[in-house]
Amino acid sequence: MAFIIHPVHRRMTELSIILNNRKLTSSEQLELVHCLKVNADLVQQTEGYKEAAYAAHTAGNMDLVQHFSEKLDEMEAKYS
Template structure:
């Protein structure tokens, strides 16, 4: 799975928080990054579930389309 800019920022904020309290702006940034990360994970999980459904119903064309979408997200 790729490291997205949001993941880099989350890591940066985690390191900052281990050294000192976050500023109000940094706290907001952390919340924003966590929300984006959760959305990304939910979207990827949804596509993986759809891929499983496509495989279970032998819908190869649909599964290939879903796999292309997963590949776009994970490059």
């Protein structure tokens, strides 16, 4: 199963470290909100592919299972 670490995850980590040391600037706060939105989209897309693959598997449609698994692999390769 794909495990994706998108560049936005790395930036959220950096901003979290900054937040532990000092207050975020306005631009950093806006960037963090943007990162959270991008992360939410990634989670939704990943979970959608997983749910679709599960539904296809349950229906016995292995071609669709393969299709959605490939989509997850493509996402993983794109962000690795």
